[in-house]
Amino acid sequence: MAHSRLEKIGTIYTRITGLIKSGAMKLEERPLWYEVYQAYPPQQEPRFDRPVVETTIKPIFYPEDVVRAKFYKKMNYLPxxxxxxxKDHTLxxxxxxxxLQIQKExxxxxxxxxxxxxxxLKVELSEGVQSESKEADSSVIKPLDIPSILKDT
Known part of the structure; x- marks a missing residue:
């Protein structure tokens, strides 16, 4: 298989070097990265059989991220x-x-x-929805008086 051959024969650098030495590839046809790789070789040769280095993953979440995730998980309806x-913040x-204010206080x-x-917030949201619906019911939409609007201009 080409995939396993690609990984096991050598790195791409050694394969390109071999092609140039054998004459299968002209020096002018070498890839752009070849000279950079020669000038700055990696500290460890990238091979498939090298063991993976054990590293710990650092926690990158801020408290705001955790609160936001819990909020969206728990909230069923978003206005x-x-x-x-x-000026207005999202919910x-x-x-x-x-x-954060409650936690600090x-x-x-x-x-x-x-x-x-x-x-x-649930209480505020339910009160806000009720008051908005009352305002919408009580307000009467008046038709626009187009001639009076045009007179002003």
Whole structure:
């Protein structure tokens, strides 16, 4: 198989070097990376049979990332977001800010602070939806008076 042959015969550098030495490839036809590889060879030769180095993966998550992930996992409905309005934060950002504030004030764990912040946001969201629906029911849409609009211009 070409795949196993590719890995076991040698590195791509040794194969290109062999082609140049044998005359199968002209020196002018060598790849662009060939001279860079010659000038700066790797510290360890890249071979298939070299054992993999054991490295630990560093945690890269910020507390905000954990809170945001929990929020989206727990939240069933997300209201629409006006992207033109930069002053209002998204619901997830409000949850993060509230969670971190509760954690700082009360000195509790992030999980407990998240549960408390999420419950507060749920209440605010349900009250906000109810008040918006009442406002929408009570407001009457008036038709535009086009002649008066055109007079002003």
């Amino acid at each position: 629409s977001v006006n992207l033109c309005n930069r 997830s950002q409000k949850c993060i800010n509230l969670c 009360k000195g509790i764990s992030l999980d407990d602070a998240f549960d408390e912040a999420f419950d507060k």
